[in-house]
Amino acid sequence: VSTQSTGSSGINAEYGSDSLQEEMAGLISQLNDDREKDQTIIDDMKVQYEELCASQMEHHNERVQSAYKRSEDPVNARIEILNSKFETIRSLESDIEKFKTMLGKLHHDVTQDFES
Numbered sequence: 001v002s003t004q005s006t007g008s009s010g011i012n013a014e015y016g017s018d019s020l021q022e023e024m025a026g027l028i029s030q031l032n033d034d035r036e037k038d039q040t041i042i043d044d045m046k047v048q049y050e051e052l053c054a055s056q057m058e059h060h061n062e063r064v065q066s067a068y069k070r071s072e073d074p075v076n077a078r079i080e081i082l083n084s085k086f087e088t089i090r091s092l093e094s095d096i097e098k099f100k101t102m103l104g105k106l107h108h109d110v111t112q113d114f115e116s
Helices: 002-115
Strands: none
Touching: none
């Protein structure tokens, strides 16, 4: 009787071990499936994050370019005004040199008329 009892508890222990192994195998399979799903979700989120970053960078770049253009326009306008004024100054300097030359020639001619 004692042997039968040991044998039956051995069968129960063996059956319990098989059941636990099947349960563990199922859990491991579920964990692997979950890991694959999580990795897919992580990969999708990474792609979305990269797209968002690219979109944000493009948006910020457009804002910087726009701000630069807005600040550049008045500077360019002032540069044009200065260039125009410098051109006028150069023209006046040229006119002054011509006037000096004419005065010098006139002085020379008047001096010669008095000497004669």
